[in-house]
Amino acid sequence: MKLHSIAFATLAFAVSTTVASAEGKLxxxxxxxxxSPELITKFEKxxxxxxxxxxxxxxxxxxxKIRQGYTGFDVVVPSQSFMPIYIGEGLIAETNPGQMENGKNIAEDWANPDFDPGRKYSVPWLWYTSGVTVNTEDYDGDVNTWGxxxxxxxxxxxxxxxxPEMNDIMYAxxxxSGGDWCSNDKALLKKVHTLLKDxxxxxxxxxxxxIEKIGTGDIAASLDWSxxxxxxxxxxxxxxxxxxxxxxTYGSDNIVVLKDAPNMENAKLFQNFLMDPENAALNSAYTRYPAAIEGAEDFYPDDMKGAPELSIPEAVRSNGELLRLCDPDTTALYGRIWLDIQK
Amino acid sequence: MAQNIKGRGAPGRKWMLTAPALIIILAAAAGPLLIVVVYSFLTPGAYGGVTWEFSWDSWVKVLFERDLFGDELTLATGNLTIFARSIWLALLTTIITLLAGFPTAYFIATRPRTRRDLWLLLITIPFWTNLVIRTFAIQDIIRQEGLLNTALIKLGIVSEPLQILYTDTAVLIGMVYVYLPLMVLPVYASLEKLDRRLLEAASDLYARPRSVLWNVILPSSRSGLIAGSTLVFIPAISTYVTPIMLGGGKRLMMGNYIELLFGQGKDWPYGSAVSIVLMTIVMAALLIYARAGGPRGGAHG
Known part of the structure; x- marks a missing residue:
């Protein structure tokens, strides 16, 4: 009898702890x-x-990893060029962040992107532009060229x-070479291949x-992000x-909720939490990338406010485009070119 | 009757006793390997993964490449360059660690018994830290504004910093540093067992030091030298971190190539095929080891 009650108590305890911890996890x-660790601490509290x-x-x-099936993860942050794969293969849940309480805060440019019209799945984590970082001590000419x-x-x-990001270097x-992204014109790609080889x-x-070695003697310029x-x-x-x-290109990483997320409600809470300008700014302060949330700039640290890297100048805005995923055949062809360059 | 059953049962039970080991070998070693073999005969899926359609393509691609913009098959010089570079760098690493490791091991083996442990401890200290961290340290030594170049300039030996980082030399420096202990330890183990009286006997018979080295010390430490060379060659050929961090990732070795094929190359079957090529090279090295390092025949006298 005594043994029985101990066993029962242990069982009850085990059950209660599992339930309690399952409620509060992400x-x-x-x-x-x-x-940002601060962001996480704030969310936890x-x-x-x-x-x-x-x-x-x-x-x-x-x-x-996610394609293999159940991972135990609730949320994942893919780049936008991968979003069509996640949506197309049914890996993520339609949480409708655009309709959440803070959904209205998503910056205009990012509220209705091609990769997730109406923001049915994703919340922008951060956004970036690709470009060239140069040590002006080594080169003081025009820095606005892939040349x-x-x-x-x-x-x-x-x-x-x-x-080594295939999409970025191939885009450049x-x-x-005067071509368009996702073009599979053989003559153009031949030119691209020769250009890269040379x-x-x-x-x-x-x-x-x-990238981290720019400014030391070994590296003076790099493909880089804002x-x-x-x-x-x-x-x-x-x-x-x-x-x-x-x-x-400009692009963003986006936080999405996995279809089999064990903590679905917390994942949704986190998506909504991230669309609060003050919280988004915490992430920006840590990573130095701009948030795609209206009003987040007001909460940036001083050295980030008005930083030229973080906003595309009006004059060159038309030169930028959203980096998108090409069809599988073109991606495979680009992959072969890039692989050949790296040999 | 009972004895009869026991007699029949014993071999079966003995077999059962080895079952855990067999299961581990099959499930943990052969299983994943088998998946790699199977994958190498499949078709790559869209954006990574595989589709279950049989294809020889990956194996054809190991040796031949279709022209990027046409359809003609040519010898895959790019692949062969990577294979050759890996083998060459691994061999060089083996030779250099052998040349540096043998005297080191000999030095330690000839110290008084009580001091040897200290020297051995010093040899194993690098293993206390992670490979990546040790490689970072080397990066910091050989970069343009690093320790080495600063010292050389201050001493007036060179006027311009030497470009060592991001070259094959840097990769070689990194590999030699990382794998040297793997050479020293087995060589030391065989030298330690060397009977010193043999050296004395050789000298007594008027053998010159060089002759003692060639005819007495080297032959008797042969198994250690071969074990050390194998231990260095195998990880060196599949090195992954060093070519990226010190070589700058623009002259790939096989390990990097495989990673690239699985990652950005999005061609898992091809990556599997290259992995098997790498394993074959390793296997060949092991076979040479088994042949050469096995018990010595009577020919050596």
């Missing part, structure tokens, strides 16, 4: 070093939720870093961490960021 699957964060290092890794990376001036030769090379001899590295460029400039005022006149 599991985030995000890029490494991309989540406000909703009495325990948050765990798991890192991934590329869209491909994240997608591969610095693809047909570099003498002083930058051998000191260039390319981030295609636009520099340019590679002037590249020092094809590496993400190469927030990362701002980080570099805050460390060294000689570093500048250019919006290439041949065309540049």
């Amino acid at each position: 599991s985030i699957y995000n890029w490494g070093n991309y989540t 406000e909703y009495d939720v325990d948050v765990t964060i798991t890192d991934f290092d590329s869209n491909d890794t994240a997608l591969a 610095l990376l693809l047909d570099p001036p003498e002083s930058l030769k051998g000191k260039i870093n390319i981030v 090379a295609i636009r520099y 340019a590679k001899q002037y590249w020092a590295s094809i590496d993400y961490s190469g 927030g990362s460029a701002l980080k570099r400039r805050l460390g060294n005022p000689k570093i500048a960021f250019g919006f290439p006149k041949e065309g540049f």
Whole structure:
């Protein structure tokens, strides 16, 4: 009898703890070093939720893992170019963030994007533009061109870093060759291939961490993104960021809720929480990337307010376009070209 | 009768005792490997993954490449370059660690017994830290404004900083540093067992030091040298971190290539096929080891 009651008590305790902890959990699957700890602490306090964060290092890794089925993650932050895959394959839940309480705060440019019309699935995490970061001590000419990376001036030769993001580098090379993104015109791509092959001899590295070496003797210019460029400039005022006149992309990473999220309600709460300007600004302060939430700028730290890297100048606005995913065949072809360059 | 049953049951039970080991080998080692083999005969899925349609394509792609813009098949020089570069760098690493590791091991083995542990401890200290962190440290030493270049300039040996980072030399420096202990330890183990009286006997018989080295020390530490070379060669050929961090990721080795094929290349079957090629090279190295490092025949006397 006694044994029985102990067993029962243990069981009851086990059940009660599982239930209690299941109520207050949220599991985030995000890029490494991309989540503001302050934001998380604030969310945990406000909703009495325990948050765990798991890192991934590329869209491909994240997608591969999520495709395998149940992961235990609630939310994931893919780049917009991957959104059609997530939606098309039915991996994410239609949570309708656009209709949530804070949905009205999404900045006009981002409220109704091609990859998620009406914001049925996703909340913008942060947004960015692709461009060129240059140490102006090595080169003091016009920084607004992909030519610095693809047909570099003498002083930058051998000191260039390319981030290994196929879409960004292929976009730069295609636009520099006068073509349109997602074009599969053989003559154009042949030109792109030759351009990249010739340019590679002037590249020092094809590496993400190469960006961090700008301003040291080894690297003087890099393919880069707005927030990362701002980080570099805050460390060294000689570093500048250019919006290439041949065309540049802007894009965003977006937080979506997985279809089989164990903590669906908390995930939705988190989506809504992120559309509050003050919270979005916390994320921006940490990552240095701008938030796509109206009014978040007011809460930015001072060194971010009015930073030239973070807003596209009116004059060059028409040179930018939303980076989109090409069809599988074109993506595969681009992949083969990029692979061939890296050999 | 009872004895009879026992007699028949024993071999079965013995087999049962090895079952846990067999299960682990099959499930943990052979299983994933089998998946890789199967994947290499499938068709790549859209945006990564595989579709279950049989295809030889990936294996054709290992050796031949379709022209990017036409359809003619040519020898896949790009792939072969990567394979050759990996083998070459791994061999160089093995040779350099051998040249540096043998004297080190000999030095330690000839110290008084009580001091040897200290020297061995010093050799193993690098293992206390993660490979990535050690590689970062090397990056900091060889970069343009790093320790090495600053020292060379201050000493007036060079006027311009040397570009070492992001070259094959940097990759080689990194690999030699990382894998040196793997050479020293087995060589030390075999040298330690060397009977010193043999050296004395050789000297007594008027063998010159060089002759002692070639005819006595090297042959008797042969198994250690071969074990060390294998231990260095195998991880060196599948190195992943070093070519990216020190080589700048623009001259790929096989490990990086495989990662690229699975990641941005979005061609899992092709990545699987290249993985199997890598495994075959490793297997060949092991076979050479098994042949050469096995018990010595009577030929050596």
